[in-house]
Amino acid sequence: MLKQLDQSIRMVNHYINQQWLTVKKSVITSSKRIQSLTKQGPTLVKESNAKKSLIAKQTDKVKTTLKQLEAIEDTYLLLDGLLVTHEQLGILKKQRPDLNQVIDIRALPAITKTRGFMQCARCLNTDRALFLPFPCGKCHKTDWYCLNCLKYGRLASCQTLFHLTIQHHQTKPLQTGFQFTSTLTPHQERASDQLVNAIQTNERHLLIHAVCGAGKTEMLFRGINQALLTGKRVCVATPRQDVIKELLPRFQAVFTDVPIICQYGGSDDNHKRAWLTLCTTHQLIRYKLAFDVLIIDEVDAFPYHNDQHLIKQAARALKDTGTFIYLSATPRPALVKKRYPTCFVPVRYHGHPLPVPRPYFTSFKHTPLPKNVREAITNERENNRQLLIFVATIKQAEALLPHVQAAYPTLTIEAVHARSEKRKALIDEFRLRTIDILITTTILERGVTFPSVDVFVLQADHDVFDEAALVQIAGRAGRSKDDPTGSVQFYFETYTKAIRKSIKSINKMNVLGERL
Amino acid sequence: MKCLICLTDMNQAISWQSLGKRQRYGYCADCEPKLKLITGPVCPDCGRHVSTGAMCHDCKERRGKSLSYNRSLYHYDGASKALLTLCKYRYHYHALTPLKREINQGFLQHYGKLKQATLVPVPVSTKRMEERLFNQAALIASLINRPALSLLDKHHTGKQALKTRQERLDLANPFYLTEGKSLPKGPIVLIDDVYTTGTTIHHAANVLKTAGISEIYSFTLAR
Numbered sequence: 001m002l003k004q005l006d007q008s009i010r011m012v013n014h015y016i017n018q019q020w021l022t023v024k025k026s027v028i029t030s031s032k033r034i035q036s037l038t039k040q041g042p043t044l045v046k047e048s049n050a051k052k053s054l055i056a057k058q059t060d061k062v063k064t065t066l067k068q069l070e071a072i073e074d075t076y077l078l079l080d081g082l083l084v085t086h087e088q089l090g091i092l093k094k095q096r097p098d099l100n101q102v103i104d105i106r107a108l109p110a111i112t113k114t115r116g117f118m119q120c121a122r123c124l125n126t127d128r129a130l131f132l133p134f135p136c137g138k139c140h141k142t143d144w145y146c147l148n149c150l151k152y153g154r155l156a157s158c159q160t161l162f163h164l165t166i167q168h169h170q171t172k173p174l175q176t177g178f179q180f181t182s183t184l185t186p187h188q189e190r191a192s193d194q195l196v197n198a199i200q201t202n203e204r205h206l207l208i209h210a211v212c213g214a215g216k217t218e219m220l221f222r223g224i225n226q227a228l229l230t231g232k233r234v235c236v237a238t239p240r241q242d243v244i245k246e247l248l249p250r251f252q253a254v255f256t257d258v259p260i261i262c263q264y265g266g267s268d269d270n271h272k273r274a275w276l277t278l279c280t281t282h283q284l285i286r287y288k289l290a291f292d293v294l295i296i297d298e299v300d301a302f303p304y305h306n307d308q309h310l311i312k313q314a315a316r317a318l319k320d321t322g323t324f325i326y327l328s329a330t331p332r333p334a335l336v337k338k339r340y341p342t343c344f345v346p347v348r349y350h351g352h353p354l355p356v357p358r359p360y361f362t363s364f365k366h367t368p369l370p371k372n373v374r375e376a377i378t379n380e381r382e383n384n385r386q387l388l389i390f391v392a393t394i395k396q397a398e399a400l401l402p403h404v405q406a407a408y409p410t411l412t413i414e415a416v417h418a419r420s421e422k423r424k425a426l427i428d429e430f431r432l433r434t435i436d437i438l439i440t441t442t443i444l445e446r447g448v449t450f451p452s453v454d455v456f457v458l459q460a461d462h463d464v465f466d467e468a469a470l471v472q473i474a475g476r477a478g479r480s481k482d483d484p485t486g487s488v489q490f491y492f493e494t495y496t497k498a499i500r501k502s503i504k505s506i507n508k509m510n511v512l513g514e515r516l
Numbered sequence: 517m518k519c520l521i522c523l524t525d526m527n528q529a530i531s532w533q534s535l536g537k538r539q540r541y542g543y544c545a546d547c548e549p550k551l552k553l554i555t556g557p558v559c560p561d562c563g564r565h566v567s568t569g570a571m572c573h574d575c576k577e578r579r580g581k582s583l584s585y586n587r588s589l590y591h592y593d594g595a596s597k598a599l600l601t602l603c604k605y606r607y608h609y610h611a612l613t614p615l616k617r618e619i620n621q622g623f624l625q626h627y628g629k630l631k632q633a634t635l636v637p638v639p640v641s642t643k644r645m646e647e648r649l650f651n652q653a654a655l656i657a658s659l660i661n662r663p664a665l666s667l668l669d670k671h672h673t674g675k676q677a678l679k680t681r682q683e684r685l686d687l688a689n690p691f692y693l694t695e696g697k698s699l700p701k702g703p704i705v706l707i708d709d710v711y712t713t714g715t716t717i718h719h720a721a722n723v724l725k726t727a728g729i730s731e732i733y734s735f736t737l738a739r
Contacts, residue, residue, distance in 0.1 A: 087647075129518060129540065134609035137645045137654075145609065147523060154607035156649055 076102050078273035080166045081290025089162050104165045111157040121161045123149035124312040171231030177257030178225045191343045195223035207326045210345035212475020232292035235277040239304040243447030281310050287317040294318045295325040300332045300468050330468035347513035352484035355477045362491040369403040386453045387437045392462035397439050415439040446472040452483035461492040470502035519544035542614045549595045563587040582725035587626040588739030596738045616659045623660045632702030635664040641672035657707040669694050689719045703731035711736040
């Protein structure tokens with residue numbers, strides 16, 4: 001019964017869709033006729049100028065309506081692949097009353113139950129412990145709601161989720177205004193070519209494994225440009241907010257004609273849609289079969305690497321013919337094991353080796369700032385670099401700050417972590433060199449670039465600092481061409497496997513890089 | 517045990533006492549809302565904390581009282597506001613359920629001697645019910661071990677929280693008795709989530725009073 005209803009609704013939708021297309025066609029043909037008339041106009045009707053002007057007016061009208069149609073069509077096309085709740089659909093319908101005629105709206109039950117197993121249609125969560133029952137006041141039954149995606153608005157099992165799709169549309173090339181002048185190194189060139197090739201041939205997966213500071217973002221631009229030129233929809237996603245905020249101005253400088261939106265928790269762009277989307281991986285929850293190219297930067301970062309929901313949501317956001325591109329400096333074994341086509345870049349863009357971390361045994365029992373760390377900081381102050389101190393937890397960062405401030409009263413020292421309110425302002429200040437020493441948690445471990453810094457890691461034996469995190473942290477030093485070296489020092493009480501492996505892998509990369 | 521706010525798993529010490537209990541959800545140490553109980557002298561009418569224990573200014577001005585008195589459990593401050601927002605506007609039904617014991621104890625402390633009391637949750641309008649799918653007052657009533665009865669219905673008005681004090685006080689009575697329900701014999705305790713100006717609860721009490729109920733009290737989570 002339901003199936004029949006659904007089918008009939010789809011039939012009606014299809015019929016309306018076709019009608020709209022025919023109307024559009026007729027407008028186009030009429031405009032063409034008028035244009036031909038205007039061309040023949042002078043020979044046919046010389047004497048009546050009034051008629052001519054009338055025709056001109058009409059052509060203008062048709063042209064403007066065509067332009068409007070195109071603009072409307074563009075906004076319609078961007079609705080493709082969006083998942084919306086009932087309330088959001090209501091808002092969309094208010095904005096455009098003829099929504100049903102152009103767009104196929106498919107209703108999905110919000111929570112599906114099969115043999116006692118439940119799945120949330122939005123966040124794809126199947127963990128039974130995250131579904132909570134409550135007595136529904138509307139349908140007077142026990143309903144369930146999903147705790148996992150509560151922050152995006154509650155979905156109860158008696159509600160529906162709507163998937164907006166456009167069945168048949170022609171791809172439209174986009175004006176990108178591509179301005180990318182800096183030259184690539186041969187290694188970057190090779191990776192860039194492979195990327196363009198993968199996008200052109202609709203390859204499903206591509207892993208780009210490049211060391212920290214190899215210039216991963218620069219490798220992307222050509223591929224993205226190629227995709228946009230052929231009318232593909234591109235999304236660049238990463239697990240970290242700070243990374244996406246840093247990427248935005250760089251993309252805006254290269255793609256000058258493309259409207260770019262940047263979505264993260266609490267940004268203003270969350271209700272907009274564009275051909276080029278930058279977002280955190282959490283924001284991919286809004287899409288289903290929406291993108292042709294999905295680039296995931298820093299795949300191995302928390303929380304994406306071990307959150308199955310996020311991985312499933314990312315796979316859902318991509319079209320069946322789309323291309324997945326993973327970028328990482330330290331891919332996890334699980335990703336390497338899948339043996340996707342890989343492009344490996346073991347050298348930094350300036351060609352200098354990666355700074356190798358120096359390990360030091362230190363006791364943190366009595367003070368958060370031991371004597372040898374203090375001496376090292378004093379030594380490093382001489383070479384005029386800024387200092388990043390990584391600690392494991394927010395509490396530790398807050399505890400350490402007064403000690404460092406007391407030891408160096410002449411310097412400006414700040415602490416930044418996920419809960420600090422001035423997070424973005426502090427990072428910007430550090431970039432402008434007004435802050436000398438910045439104490440940070442792992443939020444700055446990856447994706448951010450400071451021109452010339454030294455890096456210290458205190459209590460590097462903490463669980464937070466796994467191999468990938470330590471390699472990434474070491475990769476913060478010596479990123480600029482003018483100052484390609486920097487000192488990286490790990491302080492710890494026990495020499496953990498992660499520390500040993502990270503130093504080993506950095507050495508290995510340097511050896512591979514030299515051989516090339 | 518899972519934290520209802522940050523969804524992290526909490527380790528629970530297993531002991532002989534914990535074997536019978538099956539508590540699956542709670543608040544972790546970081547998310548635990550820092551609610552403040554109302555203690556000490558209160559206004560005899562509205563239950564607000566008053567250091568002298570005399571009647572407060574608002575209650576002196578009120579005319580035609582049909583409510584005997586109101587008592588509340590927590591101060592309406594940042595923590596309780598955040599918790600109620602999570603429940604009412606983010607639609608998190610189970611945000612309040614870990615407070616079951618405290619709410620029950622608070623109720624018994626104020627209304628323990630009313631053995632025959634019936635709880636009447638303040639209703640929400642049909643439109644709000646369609647959005648929220650539950651009534652937060654009925655949720656609080658369900659946490660108290662007394663029989664609850666929904667006697668009232670409500671016409672749709674805008675959100676109370678978006679109105680100024682004067683607008684709220686001038687509002688016409690939006691409540692009416694549900695048809696076809698017999699009135700209980702004993703006293704009635706109205707249940708609501710928060711008492712700010714008291715307009716809502718007094719409106720509801722007026723309706724019940726005209727229906728012929730003599731003893732009407734009220735209990736709210738925050739004041």
